[in-house]
Amino acid sequence: MSVSAHVSRADLGGQLGHGRVLPEAEGELWHAAWEPRVLAMTLAMGATGQWNIDMSRAARESLPGYAAMSYYEIWLHGLLKLMLERGLVTEEEVTTGEVRTPPRTLARVLREADVPRVLAQVSPTERRIDAPPRFAVGDAVRCFDGDIPHHTRLPAYVRGRHGTVVAQRGAHVFADAHATGRGEMPCHLYSVAFDGRELWGHEAEAGGLLVSVDAWEPYLSPA
Amino acid sequence: MEHSAHEHDHSELGPTELRVRALETVLTRKGYIEPAALDALIDTYQTRVEPRNGARVVARAWVDPAFREWLLHDATAAIESMGYRGRQGEHMVVVENTEQTHHMVVCTLCSCYPWPVLGLPPTWYKSAPYRSRVVREPRAVLAEFGVVLPPQTTIRVWDSTAEVRYLVLPRAPEGCAHLPQEALAALVTRDSMIGTGLPLPVGALR
Numbered sequence: 025m026s027v028s029a030h031v032s033r034a035d036l037g038g039q040l041g042h043g044r045v046l047p048e049a050e051g052e053l054w055h056a057a058w059e060p061r062v063l064a065m066t067l068a069m070g071a072t073g074q075w076n077i078d079m080s081r082a083a084r085e086s087l088p089g090y091a092a093m094s095y096y097e098i099w100l101h102g103l104l105k106l107m108l109e110r111g112l113v114t115e116e117e118v119t120t121g122e123v124r125t126p127p128r129t130l131a132r133v134l135r136e137a138d139v140p141r142v143l144a145q146v147s148p149t150e151r152r153i154d155a156p157p158r159f160a161v162g163d164a165v166r167c168f169d170g171d172i173p174h175h176t177r178l179p180a181y182v183r184g185r186h187g188t189v190v191a192q193r194g195a196h197v198f199a200d201a202h203a204t205g206r207g208e209m210p211c212h213l214y215s216v217a218f219d220g221r222e223l224w225g226h227e228a229e230a231g232g233l234l235v236s237v238d239a240w241e242p243y244l245s246p247a
Numbered sequence: 248m249e250h251s252a253h254e255h256d257h258s259e260l261g262p263t264e265l266r267v268r269a270l271e272t273v274l275t276r277k278g279y280i281e282p283a284a285l286d287a288l289i290d291t292y293q294t295r296v297e298p299r300n301g302a303r304v305v306a307r308a309w310v311d312p313a314f315r316e317w318l319l320h321d322a323t324a325a326i327e328s329m330g331y332r333g334r335q336g337e338h339m340v341v342v343e344n345t346e347q348t349h350h351m352v353v354c355t356l357c358s359c360y361p362w363p364v365l366g367l368p369p370t371w372y373k374s375a376p377y378r379s380r381v382v383r384e385p386r387a388v389l390a391e392f393g394v395v396l397p398p399q400t401t402i403r404v405w406d407s408t409a410e411v412r413y414l415v416l417p418r419a420p421e422g423c424a425h426l427p428q429e430a431l432a433a434l435v436t437r438d439s440m441i442g443t444g445l446p447l448p449v450g451a452l453r
Contacts, residue, residue, distance in 0.1 A: 034357055036356075036375055038382055042380065043376050045371050046374070046376075048371055050436065053292070060292075061271055084357070100266070113270075113277070117273045127277035139287040143288070145333070145334070146336070179356060193338070193409070199409065213411070229383070229385070230398070231400070233403075238408045240409070
């Protein structure tokens with residue numbers, strides 16, 4: 025892991041100033057012809073096994089230009105970053121479209137004939153672990169409060185907040201470890217619900233609101 | 248001079264389009280990707296993995312109480328029994344709207360979404376306005392979708408921060424009990440399965 029802190033630009037929950045939501049008709053998938061190519065290249069390169077899904081999320085979410093990019097621009101630049109970091113391509117190659125360095129040998133390449141099988145393939149993240157779950161449904165918990173210097177799935181808006189465990193989801197691959205090359209480190213996962221007033225205080229919208237996140241055990245302590 | 252894999256006049260293309268073409272050319276020449284595989288991936292997500300799948304799941308839950316029970320207790324297996332499985336659908340949870348509770352789904356951190364039943368997420372689902380606001384002011388967000396709920400309804404927002412994927416089971420529209428399952432499925436909108444919409448009224452069927 026790099027010594028420089030990882031900064032997520034994607035943790036948007038509760039932020040102000042983003043304007044109106046613009047609903048869209050069903051079936052309106054793309055806004056430029058290159059977008060499906062970026063989606064497909066990301067999936068195809070993902071299938072080569074050079075990184076895992078949490079590493080690709082970390083690459084996208086830490087892009088300095090994140091806020092100004094469209095969704096598939098984020099995917100494009102995330103993909104470039106993953107490949108450049110691993111020496112699969114060079115900056116010059118992706119700018120010119122000309123191959124300048126010998127290709128790396130990849131154990132797997134996604135072929136057309138394999139697409140249906142690969143797409144139907146599931147990659148469950150649930151694992152069996154020996155440790156019993158520390159929390160039960162109904163338990164009061166508090167989320168870790170503080171900065172996290174690496175990729176994480178604990179949103180800022182619940183840090184330090186008190187919530188209630190509403191479901192045990194089994195033990196799952198721990199995204200924080202998986203994204204940073206520390207292996208799967210599976211641990212118990214819970215849905216934890218927070219009252220709107222706990223999250224937003226007197227600014228909470230009128231009417232009942234419960235917001236839940238899925239939190240791995242290391243994020244939580246008894247409250 | 249060598250020609251790129253996409254031999255076109257590039258004069259009218261924007262910088263991102265050019266960059267994407269250059270990237271695809273390099274990856275193809277390096278043997279990392281197969282363009283025909285990209286076409287097959289895109290075709291799949293445009294035609295087969297889409298929200299009508301989820302609509303059929305919902306319609307069946309409306310008419311088949313045993314299936315509804317199964318769906319609410321083991322959504323992954325119940326959905327898979329209808330032939331919908333694949334990436335981003337490994338750990339499904341279905342949350343059921345009632346008179347008291349309305350569910351909404353978001354991923355504030357990225358764009359997690361149950362692909363096998365809903366296809367690729369719409370742009371607004373992945374956008375900063377939706378991701379930032381729905382956990383804070385869901386009623387204001389719903390109003391932008393034209394949905395107004397009674398003030399006594401509790402809103403439950405599910406932020407998909409891990410690999411669990413949520414599908415909302417909306418309430419069946421009034422007066423639909425006599426309809427066959429296929430007609431019911433036509434009333435189930437994508438947005439009603441995310442929680443930003445409601446199913447169409449029976450009168451919407453012609």
